[in-house]
Amino acid sequence: MKIDRKEIISALETITVAGEGKNMVESGALQNVMTFDDEVVVDLVLNSPALHIKKRAEVDVMKAIHQKVYEKAKVTVNIKVDAPETKSKKPEIKGKPIPGIKNIIAVASGKGGVGKSTVTANLAVSLSKMGFKVGVLDADVYGPSVPLMFDVAAERPLSVTVDGKSKMKPVENYGIKILSIGFFTKPNQAVIWRGPMAAKALNQMIFDADWGELDFLLVDLPPGTGDIHLSIMQSLPISGSVVVSTPQNVALADAKKGVAMFQQESINVPVLGIVENMAYFTPEELPENKYYIFGEHGARNLAEDLQVPFLGEIPLVQSLRESGDIGRPAAMQEGTPLEEAFQEITRNVVQETVNRNETLPPTEAIKITTMAGCSSVKK
Numbered sequence: 568m569k570i571d572r573k574e575i576i577s578a579l580e581t582i583t584v585a586g587e588g589k590n591m592v593e594s595g596a597l598q599n600v601m602t603f604d605d606e607v608v609v610d611l612v613l614n615s616p617a618l619h620i621k622k623r624a625e626v627d628v629m630k631a632i633h634q635k636v637y638e639k640a641k642v643t644v645n646i647k648v649d650a651p652e653t654k655s656k657k658p659e660i661k662g663k664p665i666p667g668i669k670n671i672i673a674v675a676s677g678k679g680g681v682g683k684s685t686v687t688a689n690l691a692v693s694l695s696k697m698g699f700k701v702g703v704l705d706a707d708v709y710g711p712s713v714p715l716m717f718d719v720a721a722e723r724p725l726s727v728t729v730d731g732k733s734k735m736k737p738v739e740n741y742g743i744k745i746l747s748i749g750f751f752t753k754p755n756q757a758v759i760w761r762g763p764m765a766a767k768a769l770n771q772m773i774f775d776a777d778w779g780e781l782d783f784l785l786v787d788l789p790p791g792t793g794d795i796h797l798s799i800m801q802s803l804p805i806s807g808s809v810v811v812s813t814p815q816n817v818a819l820a821d822a823k824k825g826v827a828m829f830q831q832e833s834i835n836v837p838v839l840g841i842v843e844n845m846a847y848f849t850p851e852e853l854p855e856n857k858y859y860i861f862g863e864h865g866a867r868n869l870a871e872d873l874q875v876p877f878l879g880e881i882p883l884v885q886s887l888r889e890s891g892d893i894g895r896p897a898a899m900q901e902g903t904p905l906e907e908a909f910q911e912i913t914r915n916v917v918q919e920t921v922n923r924n925e926t927l928p929p930t931e932a933i934k935i936t937t938m939a940g941c942s943s944v945k946k
C-alpha cells in the first residue's frame with residue numbers, strides 16, 4: 568500500500584490546534600510530511616510545552632490518518648516545541664530562595680469550600696508515599712483546616728535553636744511537616760488579616776522555621792483572589808500552582824479568576840493544572856453509579872479552554888469527608904479508589920513540575936528534574 572501525501576495533509580486539515588481556532592496546516596504547526604509505502608512521518612512544531620497538548624496532538628494525528636487515510640498506516644509523529652511566549656514572559660521567582668526547599672507549590676481555589684484543603688492534604692500524603700519529603704504550610708487565614716485534617720489541632724510548634732538562632736519546629740504527623748496559621752490563632756476566632764500582615768506571618772513560618780530538607784512545600788492559600796494573595800505570592804518563591812474547582816458554574820468562574828491571577832504580569836506563577844473535585848457523586852456500595860450533581864466535566868473543560876493541564880478528578884464520597892474530619896487523609900488508605908485517584912493527580916503534579924523545571928528558565932530554587940522517587944507508585 569502506497570500512501571498519498573496529499574491525502575495525509577487533507578486529513579491533518581481536519582485537526583484543530585487547541586486555542587488557535589485554526590487547523591494544524593493553516594496554523595503552521597505542520598512542518599513536514601513524509602510517506603514511504605505504508606509509513607508516514609509527521610513533523611509538528613507546537614507553541615505550548617504542556618505535555619497534555621503534545622500528547623493530544625500526537626493522538627489526533629494518528630486518529631486522523633488511521634480513520635481518514637489508511638487504518639494500518641505506521642505513523643511516527645515528531646513534535647518540537649517552540650514556545651516564544653514562555654521565553655518572553657520569563658517567570659522570575661520572587662522572594663529569596665529558601666535553602667533546602669526545592670519546590671513550593673501553591674494550592675488555590677477561587678471559591679471557598681470546594682475542597683482545596685482536602686486536595687492539599689491528600690496530595691501531601693501521596694507525594695510522601697512516593698518517597699518525597701513533604702511539608703504543608705496552611706495559609707488559609709479564613710479557615711485554617713489543615714491541623715484538623717492531620718489530627719494535630721491540639722499541638723503547637725516548639726522552638727528550637729539552629730545555628731544560634733531560634734526557629735519554629737513544624738509539627739509532624741504521617742511523615743509530613745506542618746505549620747498552620749491556625750496554630751497561632753484561637754479556634755473560632757474570626758481573623759481579619761490584611762495582605763501584608765498575612766504575608767509577614769507566612770514569611771516567618773517559612774524563613775524562621777526549621778523545615779529541613781523538603782522536595783515539596785505545599786501552600787494551602789486562602790480562597791479567592793484578593794490582595795492577601797498578591798502579598799503572599801510576591802514575597803514567596805512559588806514554583807507553580809494547582810487550582811481546585813468543582814464542576815459547577817459559580818466555582819468555575821472563580822477558578823478562572825484564580826488562573827488569571829497566577830498568570831498576570833506582576834505575579835507570573837506557572838499554573839501546573841486544574842483539579843476537579845466533587846466531579847460526581849458515587850455511593851460507595853455502588854461505585855459504578857455516577858451522578859453529576861454539580862454538572863459534568865466543568866473543570867476539565869475549563870482546563871482545556873484555558874490551555875492549562877487537567878490534573879484529574881475526585882468524586883464526592885462520604886468517606887472522604889469523614890477521613891478529613893477524623894484527621895486521617897483518605898490517600899493513606901491503601902488499595903482504595905480514592906487512593907488511586909489522588910495518586911494519579913499527584914503523578915501529574917510531579918510531571919508538570921518536572922516540565923516546568925525543564926522548560927522554564929532556571930530559578931534560584933533548586934529543582935527536581937526527574938520522576939525519581941516515583942518508582943514506588945503503583946501503576
Ligand code: ADP
Nearest residue numbers: 680681682683684685845882883884887888891
Ligand atoms: P476548602 O479548603 O476549599 O474550603 P475543604 O477541603 O475544607 O474546602 O472542604 C470542605 C468540606 O468538604 C470538608 O468538610 C471536606 O471534608 C469536604 N469535602 C471536600 N471534598 C470532598 C469530596 N470530594 N467528597 C466529600 N467531601 C468532600
